[in-house]
Amino acid sequence: MISVIENRADIISIDEFLNLTDIRIPEYQRPYKWSDKNVLQLIEDIYTFRHKEHYRFGTIVIHINPITESNITTTYNDIVDGQQRYTTIRLLVYALFQLVENSNKFQSNTRDLLQNLKDKLDRIELNYKNKNSIENIHKNFQLIKRSIQHFDDITIYNFIKKFQVVVFFIHDITEAFQFFDSQNSRGKDLYPHDLLKAFHLREFDKNEFELQLKVVGHWEKYASKKLSILFAEYLYRIKGWSNNQHARYFGKEHIDMFKGISIDKIENYPYVKVLQISHSVVDNYNDNFERKIDRQEMGFPFQLDHIMINGRRFFEYVNHYLGINEKFKGKYLVEKEDSKHYSNAESIVKMVYQNHYSYRDGESYIRDLFECIMIYYIDKFGENELPAFLEKAFIWCYYLRFRYQRLGFDSLDNYIIKNNLFGAIKSAMQPKDVLKFTLKELPSFEDILSFSKGDSSRMDKSIVEFFKKNHYYVN
Structure with a gap:
C-alpha cells in the first residue's frame, strides 16, 4: 500500500x-x-x-x-x-x-x-x-x-x-x-504472469534491493508472449497432467500453483526444513569468497513437483525452465549433410519439428505435448537414459495422429488423463521405472499400411515409417 x-x-x-x-x-x-x-x-x-x-x-x-x-x-x-x-x-x-x-x-x-x-x-x-x-x-x-x-x-x-x-x-x-x-x-487485462511478477516482487526480502532491480531487468528482456507460452503451454499443463488433472486453459484463477512459501515468514514446519536447507546452502555457496576466484555458481535445485519459494527464487525458476527446452532442442535439433549420420534421437526430434505438417493446429498440439513431457522428464532425471525415453515419448504423443483425423486440444487432454505418462514420471524413482511404462494404445498394422501406401495428407510419411520400422503397432 x-x-x-x-x-x-x-x-x-x-x-x-x-x-x-x-x-x-x-x-x-x-x-x-x-x-x-x-x-x-x-x-x-x-x-x-x-x-x-x-x-x-x-x-x-x-x-x-x-x-x-x-x-x-x-x-x-x-x-x-x-x-x-x-x-x-x-x-x-x-x-x-x-x-x-x-x-x-x-x-x-x-x-x-x-x-x-x-x-x-x-x-x-x-x-x-x-x-x-x-x-x-x-x-x-x-x-x-x-x-x-x-x-x-x-x-x-x-x-x-x-x-x-x-x-x-x-x-x-x-x-x-x-x-x-x-x-x-x-x-x-493483465496476463497471469504479470500478476505473478507483481506478487513475487512484493515477496522479496527488504535487503535484496539491488537483486530486485537485477531480476526485474532480466524479466523485462523477455517478450511477454514468451513468458505467456512458458506458463500457459508448458508449466501449467505439466503441473496439471502430472497430477492427473485436465489442463486446458491457463487463467488468473490458476496462478496460486506458482505461489509458495516465504522462507522468512512461514512457521518452522518439518516440511519447510528441506527448502530452508536448499535455500541457505545455495546462497552460502554462491556468496563464498572463493566464488570470486573460481567463478562457479550453484543454481537452485528446482523441481516442478516441489513447493515454490516466493520472491527471487520465482524469477530464477522462470529463467531455469525457459532454458530447459532450448537446451534440449539445441542438442538434438541439428542439421547434417547426410541423413545416415543422424542418431535415432536426432531423427525423432527432426520429425517433431520439421515434418511437412508442422504448421497445423493438431500437429502443434502434439509438438507442445512432446515438449512438455520432455521438460518433465529432464527436470527429474536430466539426460540419463534420455534417448530411450525420447523414443517412448514420441510414440506416446504421435499415436494421436493415427487415432484422430482432426485433433482438437480437448481430445489430446482426455488422452493424457487416460494414458498418463506424466504420472509414470512422477512416481518413478529411476529412469528405468519410466521406460517400463506400457504404451496401451498403438495403431493397427492395417493403419500403418494404409497411411504408408495411401493418403499422406493426415501425417508425414516419415512418422508412419518410424512406427512401422520399429514395430510400434498391433496386429
Whole structure:
C-alpha cells in the first residue's frame, strides 16, 4: 500500500517535469521502442490541443532513490514507468530547438524558452546502451524534425507551459513496481504472469534491493508472449497432467500453483526444513569468497513437483525452465549433410519439428505435448537414459495422429488423463521405472499400411515409417 506520508503525486507542466534534476532511466527498463505511430500521435495531439488551457499527457512513476557513495548521498529520480514518453519529449525539445534556431519566424522568448530547457537536458546524461534503443532514437528524431515544420510560437509555448503530466514520486522500489503494475492494468487485462511478477516482487526480502532491480531487468528482456507460452503451454499443463488433472486453459484463477512459501515468514514446519536447507546452502555457496576466484555458481535445485519459494527464487525458476527446452532442442535439433549420420534421437526430434505438417493446429498440439513431457522428464532425471525415453515419448504423443483425423486440444487432454505418462514420471524413482511404462494404445498394422501406401495428407510419411520400422503397432 502506498504511504501518503512519504509518497506524493504532482500534476506539473512539461516545463516543470523537464526541470527535474538527477533523472535516470534504470538499466532494468525495456529498450526505447516508440513506433512512428506513437510519435506522430503525440505531435498531432500537441497541435490539435494547442489552444486548450490544459492538456493531460499521461503518467510518470518515479522512484526516489538515494544512493550513498564516499559518504555523499545523491537522490536520483529513477523513472519506473514513462521512460518511452520521457525519451520522446526530450527528442521533441531538441528538435524544436533546432527548428527555432534555423528560422527567423519565431519570437525571441520562444528561442530563450527552448534554450533554457535544452541546457538543462544537456546536464542530464542518459546512456542508451541497447542497440535497438539507439536506432529508434535516431529514427524518431528525424521523424519529429520532419513532422513539426508547421509548429508556431503558440504551439511551442503551450506545449511546454500548458501540457501536463501526472508524476508519482514513490520512495520504496517495491511500491513503485506495484504501482506501475496497477497503472498498466487499467483499461486492459493483465496476463497471469504479470500478476505473478507483481506478487513475487512484493515477496522479496527488504535487503535484496539491488537483486530486485537485477531480476526485474532480466524479466523485462523477455517478450511477454514468451513468458505467456512458458506458463500457459508448458508449466501449467505439466503441473496439471502430472497430477492427473485436465489442463486446458491457463487463467488468473490458476496462478496460486506458482505461489509458495516465504522462507522468512512461514512457521518452522518439518516440511519447510528441506527448502530452508536448499535455500541457505545455495546462497552460502554462491556468496563464498572463493566464488570470486573460481567463478562457479550453484543454481537452485528446482523441481516442478516441489513447493515454490516466493520472491527471487520465482524469477530464477522462470529463467531455469525457459532454458530447459532450448537446451534440449539445441542438442538434438541439428542439421547434417547426410541423413545416415543422424542418431535415432536426432531423427525423432527432426520429425517433431520439421515434418511437412508442422504448421497445423493438431500437429502443434502434439509438438507442445512432446515438449512438455520432455521438460518433465529432464527436470527429474536430466539426460540419463534420455534417448530411450525420447523414443517412448514420441510414440506416446504421435499415436494421436493415427487415432484422430482432426485433433482438437480437448481430445489430446482426455488422452493424457487416460494414458498418463506424466504420472509414470512422477512416481518413478529411476529412469528405468519410466521406460517400463506400457504404451496401451498403438495403431493397427492395417493403419500403418494404409497411411504408408495411401493418403499422406493426415501425417508425414516419415512418422508412419518410424512406427512401422520399429514395430510400434498391433496386429
